[in-house]
Amino acid sequence: MEASAAPAIGVTTWPGRPSRLLGDRPGQGREDYPAYQKLGGYQPLADPDEMLAEVEASGLQGRGGAAFPLAVKLRAVRDNARLTGRACGGSAVVANGEEGEPASIKDRWLLRNRPHLVLDGLRLAAAVVAADHAYIYVSDEDSARSVRAALSERPFDITIEVISVAPGYIAGEETAVTRAINGGPVKPTDKPPRPFQKGVGGRPTLVSNVETLANLPYLQRHGAAAFRSQGTQQSPGTFLATITGAGRPPALYEIPHGLPFTELLAHHGVSPDHVRGALLGGYFAGLLNRVVLDATLDHETLRGLGSGLGCGAVTVLTDDCPVAVAASVLAYFDRENAGQCGSCFNGTAAMAAAAGALRDGVATADDLGRLRRWSMELRGRGACATLDAATNVAGSLLDQFPEAVAAHLQNACDTCRGNAFRAERPYEVEAVSYA
Numbered sequence: 001m002e003a004s005a006a007p008a009i010g011v012t013t014w015p016g017r018p019s020r021l022l023g024d025r026p027g028q029g030r031e032d033y034p035a036y037q038k039l040g041g042y043q044p045l046a047d048p049d050e051m052l053a054e055v056e057a058s059g060l061q062g063r064g065g066a067a068f069p070l071a072v073k074l075r076a077v078r079d080n081a082r083l084t085g086r087a088c089g090g091s092a093v094v095a096n097g098e099e100g101e102p103a104s105i106k107d108r109w110l111l112r113n114r115p116h117l118v119l120d121g122l123r124l125a126a127a128v129v130a131a132d133h134a135y136i137y138v139s140d141e142d143s144a145r146s147v148r149a150a151l152s153e154r155p156f157d158i159t160i161e162v163i164s165v166a167p168g169y170i171a172g173e174e175t176a177v178t179r180a181i182n183g184g185p186v187k188p189t190d191k192p193p194r195p196f197q198k199g200v201g202g203r204p205t206l207v208s209n210v211e212t213l214a215n216l217p218y219l220q221r222h223g224a225a226a227f228r229s230q231g232t233q234q235s236p237g238t239f240l241a242t243i244t245g246a247g248r249p250p251a252l253y254e255i256p257h258g259l260p261f262t263e264l265l266a267h268h269g270v271s272p273d274h275v276r277g278a279l280l281g282g283y284f285a286g287l288l289n290r291v292v293l294d295a296t297l298d299h300e301t302l303r304g305l306g307s308g309l310g311c312g313a314v315t316v317l318t319d320d321c322p323v324a325v326a327a328s329v330l331a332y333f334d335r336e337n338a339g340q341c342g343s344c345f346n347g348t349a350a351m352a353a354a355a356g357a358l359r360d361g362v363a364t365a366d367d368l369g370r371l372r373r374w375s376m377e378l379r380g381r382g383a384c385a386t387l388d389a390a391t392n393v394a395g396s397l398l399d400q401f402p403e404a405v406a407a408h409l410q411n412a413c414d415t416c417r418g419n420a421f422r423a424e425r426p427y428e429v430e431a432v433s434y435a
Contacts, residue, residue: 009105009242009250009429015267017230020218020238021211022254023114030146033153036116040221042154048128052078055128055216057224059236063106064096064172064209065284065310067235067299073206076196077129080204092200093131094181095122097138097210098165098172101282102332102428104313106240107210109252111136111143114214115150119160121213124220126158129206134160137177139167169336173384174207176338187338188384211240211312231257235298239312244427245279246270246316257298264297265316274318277400279427281310283329284389286396287322307396315427323408324421326397327355332425333390343381347374348390355394359420361411368409372398 013019023031023039036042045051056071081091095118099107110118118136126134136147144164151160165171165186175189178199199205215237219227228236235257241264244250248269255264262272277289285308288295295301302309317325334352337344354371357363375395378387398405407413413420 009109009252011109011252014253014255017238017254017256019254021110021114021117021214021240022252023117030112030149031114031116033116033150036114036120041116041120041217042123043217043220045124045127045220048130051124051216051220052128054219054224058219058227059224059234060212060215060219060227061235061299062209063211063215063239063312065101065281067309070208070212073196073208074125074128077131077204077206080197081130084204090133090203091129091131092203092205093122093126093129093134094177094195094200094205094207095134095136095210095213096172096174096177096207097136097140097143098167098177099140099311100167100169100172101284101311101313102425103244103279103282103315104242104311105250105429106242106252106312108140108143109240110210110214111138111140112146115146116153117214117217118210119147119150119156121216122160123156123158124216125206125208125213129204131206132158133200134158135163135181135200136160137163137165137172137181139165139171169333170338170384170386176384177207178205187340190383232296232298232300234300235309239309241297242311242313242429243268244313244315244429245320246274246318248316250427250429255297258301259297261292261295261297264314268316270316270318276317276320277322278317279315279325279329280313281308282313283332283426284308284310284385284392286389286392287317287326287400288396289322289400291400306399319415320421321359321404321413321415322397322401323355323404323413324359324416325426326393327352327359328421328423328426329393330355330390333386333393335424337386338384341382341387343378344384344387344390347378347381347387350374351378351390351394355397358405358408359416361408361413361416363409365409368398368405 060070061067097107171186173188180186195205231237278292330352334348375391379391
């Protein structure tokens with residue numbers, strides 16, 4: 001069956017827990033400068049080094065997918081700027097709001113509805129690394145308009161530019177970000193150098209996810225200990241979870257790391273008895289079977305299961321066949337690859353063709369063997385993580401759902417017979433936008 005058009009998403013705070021990111025009025029309109037200031041926003045920053053120490057103590061990890069410690073990035077950019085800054089013109093900071101995962105909408109929601117929270121975090125990060133120029137990088141015009149309106153509402157000590165690019169899965173990869181801002185194509189480059197070494201205009205550049213930066217105002221006001229009061233030791237704090245699938249309207253929740261998956265299901269109105277598994281991290285982390293029912297939503301637990309939390313997007317699979325879902329996701333990667341690395345260009349196409357044949361009941365055992373081999377041998381190749389994402393999906397399908405794979409190999413899947421799941425952008429959601 002062809003998936004329907006992307007539905008609008010509902011946004012609610014988590015019961016019994018004060019929100020750090022969604023604010024106290026989700027659904028009531030774009031938060032303007034006076035409203036944000038009343039909540040304590042834009043506090044003066046007396047000592048950037050103390051702010052860096054708080055970020056380090058907080059254990060704040062990137063919310064864009066890789067969960068890389070923000071303090072490490074900040075320190076690397078600051079130190080490189082001190083070494084090379086005078087020669088190359090200082091450092092730069094980029095709030096990366098190009099949300100490439102179709103099943104995630106958290107960054108767009110923040111930019112459209114709480115732009116001052118993002119700008120507040122951006123100016124704090126800029127102060128820590130002594131940046132003289134900052135950028136908001138987006139592919140969503142509603143987000144761009146919201147941020148421009150916020151920029152007109154108060155002055156800033158540094159120059160902040162809004163950069164709009166065409167949307168794409170690889171458009172938010174950090175080297176694609178700096179390459180685009182520098183006037184090049186929106187495609188990744190080989191590493192090194194990485195942006196913290198040489199980014200926008202050749203300067204050391206911090207490229208950080210919008211949600212990640214949106215945590216900094218809370219940290220400034222309340223400190224690392226308060227930040228760690230929610231979450232786990234290794235995955236501290238809260239995160240924005242985009243929940244799709246299961247025949248339910250999609251939702252955006254702010255939840256603490258470590259929340260049991262079954263607790264999320266209960267709040268979202270899904271019975272665990274009907275769950276076949278989940279697609280995690282948007283598309284990147286691949287599939288898990290019913291073992292996900294015993295999991296908690298944090299980086300360490302999901303890594304231990306061979307998966308990942310990634311950008312916080314979770315698709316719950318109930319009626320949809322995982323083979324058909326994987327085939328649609330792999331076809332998406334085939335269409336979205338940058339077309340500049342042969343291993344990715346050819347590899348995603350080959351895996352998509354094999355998975356499509358499996359979905360349609362025409363694959364052979366040899367096709368399955370090749371899909372298995374590609375899922376292992378192609379990992380780690382290419383200039384960005386697109387090929388890794390595709391191998392994650394292919395490998396997890398084979399490992400987590402052998403019975404479904406076997407049924408398709410015999411063209412005997414009752415779920416898919418005559419009405420297989422098909423979608424160009426599986427479980428895509430639209431962020432709610434307010435005037």
